[in-house]
Amino acid sequence: MASIPxxxxxxxxxxxxxxxxxxxxxxxxxATLGVFSLAACGGSETSxxxxxxxxxxxxxxxxxxxxxxxxxxxxxxxxxxxxxxxYTQFTSDTGIALEVRYGDSGELAGQILTEGNATPADVFxxxxxxALGAVSEAGLFAExxxxxxxxxxxxxxxxxxxxxxxxxxxxxIVFNPTLVSTPxxxxxxxVDPEWSGKIGFAPTNASWQSFVTALRVLxxxxxxxxxxxxxxxxxxxxxxxxxxxxxAVNSGEVSLGLVNHYYLYEKxxxxxxxxxxxxxxxxxxxxxxxxxxxxxxxxxxxxxxAGSQCLASYLVSNSAQRYFVEKSxxxxxxxxxxxxxxxxxxxxxxxxxxxxxxxxxIAETQxxxxxxxxxxx
Amino acid sequence: xxxxxxxxxxIALVLPGLLAALTSIAPLAYLxxxxxxxxxxxxxxxxWQQRTxxxxxxxLVLAGSVSMASVFISVPAAWLVTRGDIPFRSWWRVLLxxxxxxxxxxxxxxxxxxRPSMAGFTGAFVVLTLVSYPYVFLPVCAALSRLNPAIEEIxxxxxxxxxxxxxxxxxxxxxxxxxxxxxxxxxxVLSDFGAVxxxxxxxxxxxxxxxxxxxxxxxxxxxxxxxxVLIAFVLLFGEKILRGQNESLLSARSVDANPQHRVSIKPVxxxxxxxxxxxxxxxxxxxxxxxxxxxxxEDSMSDIxxxxxHSVFFSGLAALATILLALPIGILAGRYPSRSTSLLEQSxxxxxxxxxxxxxxxxxxxxxxxxxxxxxxxxxxxxxYVALFLPVAVGSIRAAAEQIPDSLDEISRSLGLRxxxxxxxxxxxxxxxxxxxxxxxxLLAGMKELPATMLLRPTGSETLATRLWTYTSVSDYxxxxxxxxxxxxxxxxxxxxxxxxx
Numbered sequence: 121m122a123s124i125p126x127x128x129x130x131x132x133x134x135x136x137x138x139x140x141x142x143x144x145x146x147x148x149x150x151a152t153l154g155v156f157s158l159a160a161c162g163g164s165e166t167s168x169x170x171x172x173x174x175x176x177x178x179x180x181x182x183x184x185x186x187x188x189x190x191x192x193x194x195x196x197x198x199x200x201x202x203x204x205x206x207y208t209q210f211t212s213d214t215g216i217a218l219e220v221r222y223g224d225s226g227e228l229a230g231q232i233l234t235e236g237n238a239t240p241a242d243v244f245x246x247x248x249x250x251a252l253g254a255v256s257e258a259g260l261f262a263e264x265x266x267x268x269x270x271x272x273x274x275x276x277x278x279x280x281x282x283x284x285x286x287x288x289x290x291x292x293i294v295f296n297p298t299l300v301s302t303p304x305x306x307x308x309x310x311v312d313p314e315w316s317g318k319i320g321f322a323p324t325n326a327s328w329q330s331f332v333t334a335l336r337v338l339x340x341x342x343x344x345x346x347x348x349x350x351x352x353x354x355x356x357x358x359x360x361x362x363x364x365x366x367x368a369v370n371s372g373e374v375s376l377g378l379v380n381h382y383y384l385y386e387k388x389x390x391x392x393x394x395x396x397x398x399x400x401x402x403x404x405x406x407x408x409x410x411x412x413x414x415x416x417x418x419x420x421x422x423x424x425x426a427g428s429q430c431l432a433s434y435l436v437s438n439s440a441q442r443y444f445v446e447k448s449x450x451x452x453x454x455x456x457x458x459x460x461x462x463x464x465x466x467x468x469x470x471x472x473x474x475x476x477x478x479x480x481x482i483a484e485t486q487x488x489x490x491x492x493x494x495x496x497x
Numbered sequence: 498x499x500x501x502x503x504x505x506x507x508i509a510l511v512l513p514g515l516l517a518a519l520t521s522i523a524p525l526a527y528l529x530x531x532x533x534x535x536x537x538x539x540x541x542x543x544x545w546q547q548r549t550x551x552x553x554x555x556x557l558v559l560a561g562s563v564s565m566a567s568v569f570i571s572v573p574a575a576w577l578v579t580r581g582d583i584p585f586r587s588w589w590r591v592l593l594x595x596x597x598x599x600x601x602x603x604x605x606x607x608x609x610x611x612r613p614s615m616a617g618f619t620g621a622f623v624v625l626t627l628v629s630y631p632y633v634f635l636p637v638c639a640a641l642s643r644l645n646p647a648i649e650e651i652x653x654x655x656x657x658x659x660x661x662x663x664x665x666x667x668x669x670x671x672x673x674x675x676x677x678x679x680x681x682x683x684x685x686v687l688s689d690f691g692a693v694x695x696x697x698x699x700x701x702x703x704x705x706x707x708x709x710x711x712x713x714x715x716x717x718x719x720x721x722x723x724x725x726v727l728i729a730f731v732l733l734f735g736e737k738i739l740r741g742q743n744e745s746l747l748s749a750r751s752v753d754a755n756p757q758h759r760v761s762i763k764p765v766x767x768x769x770x771x772x773x774x775x776x777x778x779x780x781x782x783x784x785x786x787x788x789x790x791x792x793x794x795e796d797s798m799s800d801i802x803x804x805x806x807h808s809v810f811f812s813g814l815a816a817l818a819t820i821l822l823a824l825p826i827g828i829l830a831g832r833y834p835s836r837s838t839s840l841l842e843q844s845x846x847x848x849x850x851x852x853x854x855x856x857x858x859x860x861x862x863x864x865x866x867x868x869x870x871x872x873x874x875x876x877x878x879x880x881x882y883v884a885l886f887l888p889v890a891v892g893s894i895r896a897a898a899e900q901i902p903d904s905l906d907e908i909s910r911s912l913g914l915r916x917x918x919x920x921x922x923x924x925x926x927x928x929x930x931x932x933x934x935x936x937x938x939x940l941l942a943g944m945k946e947l948p949a950t951m952l953l954r955p956t957g958s959e960t961l962a963t964r965l966w967t968y969t970s971v972s973d974y975x976x977x978x979x980x981x982x983x984x985x986x987x988x989x990x991x992x993x994x995x996x997x998x999x
Binding site: 221231235 | 694707708862865869872951952956959967
């Protein structure tokens, strides 16, 4: 716990510096897109040399892209706005054409589960580990190659080797410093009457529900119910979306908000640091600081498994990892790539240990949320 | 109807009618399959919860109040634009129908982003009334313009010339159209997701949607969807009672020369119509134009044009297919009323209460197993649209069909025409305006439709609606603006056609 004040302090400064630099960072990252070259598949990883730490970069011998060709159908739960450029670059680097079906990760997972083995999808790129876990549990994923899996820490990929995380997002408490001088550092502080009516959250948001799922999985059903009942008794204010929670905190409508870390940086990027007073309180070592990932799995019945493995390796390559950091402020999951502009590293955040596949039990979470009256607004 | 002679319907109508009904109830097969997967006890345990009853109650309250509000708005408005002597009445008629062009999620987003305090029942009630009252307005207009003027003339002669009295008189005469419209509104409300989700009103569809979307729990959603189907049955039964026996008060052709009654208090009437249009049409357009003006466009014109083309293409095919399939059912129900033909007609309504997402998932289930060659191809999307919009088309075709006097059939028969020849040479030509409006209604509904389009569109073919949803789901006004504007503008065209031709 000794690290918490330090992190809080550094975060406060981080936010300020971040704000000023965001726009130029964004511009720079967009500029690099033009010369975006992909290493893992072109075998030129070493020549890119920005990140000396990537010692385990694939060699030609086990390069999944060496023999890959043809085309792939990708079910993409990640939005077109975020990943379309990356897909285009993949195609021009590897010659593998992508047919991309964009949609909500949950809907696409539902579609794959309903399609079963007849699914036309070769790859499912999900916004959320729970959706990957659900497809994996149904036995519809093939195992990924070690060259892909080993790029990412075991914590952020499937225990059954069926999916790999591509970027991470941390749950944080976003707070309004004019209303709160010392924000809580644990979700267990949130049930204190001091915060009654002052906490914003998005009850239908998938990330919030993933956090509650983690609470159930790690603390057990009874303890999770206990926390939720106490939280509900503290009159939290419900919003439709995480963005609305963040805006409510920034405008002082509520003091604290339970959101993902990057919402703040998105607002700063679009509105400028002068208009954003809200700050992030990271929750190192606390269950509230869950780090969930976006990731992908390759469908078992695909007729282009070499292509699927190639796309997987592409998304955990250094260049793709930097792309996610710069474009969405998410956490890179590969060693040697630094998180967005001064954010505490994943190691510093020390998120709870959980098999992220377990985040699939969202149905049970929703029932529990129904029971304690937190799902309906 | 003077003679209660039962006419045997021609087999050439019955077979395609059965096919259409089958398309429309196919999604039920999936629901039953998946619900029975887990056993009856599981089904019962899912349904028999206090929460289920609360959900039923909340959804019914919303459906009932929106239907009533729609009737109260639509009947006087329809009378004013068809029988009143207000200026520019055909223009009013088009304007009053245009809110059909506004998707519920867009209207809800426009309102709640302006006044967040509207969240909850108030917001859902206001938005759903404003987007769905045309479902009552249009059929009532259609019926009124074919109403035999004799009764009104008698009423006026007997000194009952005040507008309100005439409206009430007209309402009694076209109560079939009112009941049909109110039923469509109620079913629309029960199945709507966009408005209740945006307004955060805890209705049935929301729970069903989240069971699919973030619950990976298709069986729970299917079971809850079955409850919605049962509610739809109850509503259908209620509509039948309300519609009552259909009296032959309607003349065969549209009575363009129908009498215009002097409206007693014209400024009040004009203010009434202006208020409706202001809230239902001008307000969302103003919001969208503001977004476009302030944020410009993120996407290129060619992106927008491509999305528009996909919307028009898919919905246009759906309109053609739906008319072809709705025609036999509409004629059977309107011209050959019997227990079996009304069963046929009503089977098309059953799935109308199902949220689009449930129909869509059902079609995924059926498509990937039985129709693999067209899975995620245009034809399957068109079939899904047919299942979704058949009742809209059947309703307006039946309404038109039952207004054709029996005497025409009898005369044709006496002249030696066979039954199918009567259908072909007498009934269908008289139905032409009804067919056109049915096609336009399907076209506009298809262009607004979201969940089935999301799940079944050919991979890579984005439509206006899928683009708009992508942007609004992340509250991206800048991205959403141009697509919202394009939807409103281009869906307005079929809407205007539907309203003018009725």
